[in-house]
Amino acid sequence: MKYQEAIIEELLTTAFQDETLRNAYYEAAQEKMFKKGDLLLEQGQICRYCYTLLSGAVRGFYLKDGREITTSFCFASDVVMSLESATRLTPSPESFEVLEDSLVEVVSVEKLTQLRAQFPVLEKVWTLSMEAYAIWLEERLASLQFATAKERYELLLERYPQIVRNVQLSHIASYLGITLETLSRIRAKG
Template sequence: MTEHIEKIRALISSFDQETLEALSKITVVEQFRKGEVLLHQGEICRKSRHIIHGVARKFFFSDKKEITTEFFFKDDLAVSFKSYIHQKPGKEIIECLTDVTVETVDYIAFETVKKQFPQLMEYDILITELYTIWLEDRLFDFYALSAKERYESILKKSPEYFHHLKLTHIASYLGISLETLSRIRAKI
């Protein structure tokens, strides 16, 4: 993910001053407490939230069981992508697993300002491309890597926050049982 963050930073550093100011005006720093919900199931995702500090997760319910689909660490964009793009109610919930600090941008404000500043259109396209790459990598990993390799990968992503993840959430994210996760952890 580091290379993706560098691409975003490089693009932002090429913005002219007016574009930077326009983006700054619509960006709000917010803080949320552990357990707070950033997005409820059935709600429209009207904000994108860039994680500055902390951990959040995205999940949904299936047969009264929680299915974790994503963890958000530092520099990740906490968003229900389909809901955000289409501005329709989503199926997912985003909750804070720790206290979280985010930079929040409202969908309507961003759509308005990007029409005035073409560099923000490039930014929007880059974010979409990077999310698509992440999703493709996640699917590849799910089918090509063993459960142990997938576990080690999530462990490496943000080791300083890993202890905040519940084992049931990790098992769900990896698509394995809690018992299988326990066996993997015992071998590492």
């Protein structure tokens, strides 16, 4: 999972002016440093924590026929979590790997559920995040469904240049649904 939006950020900023909420949240949350290569969550495990990236980068991926398919990239202020696993308590379909040393805020999914129940504004943030995430997925789906490899790469470059700058080709390639050789050739030609 990932995705943040201006409106949501604002709502959160306002919400955190409430001292009761702030205290409850910081009691539940814990800052942790993760190292490059660490796994925040492994495919098949149940996702029990919600990770908010304060700095660094994380990649979501799953294994198919022995090779890794990248599903998402997360950077500062993005949320890392398997939505499916966290809400249904089923095995996660994907793993999350730390791409560079990252500072992360960790809250357990259970505690998060309590906080949402206790503070309606957090429930509202959750709902808006779900909407934004679904809309983001719709857009990504459309780009995979009928754009050529070149179009998909150019769209990524336009919308998410920080991915192209920071992440190795093989991960970008599988994110775009192509091989790294093809991606390399697309970049060479321009």
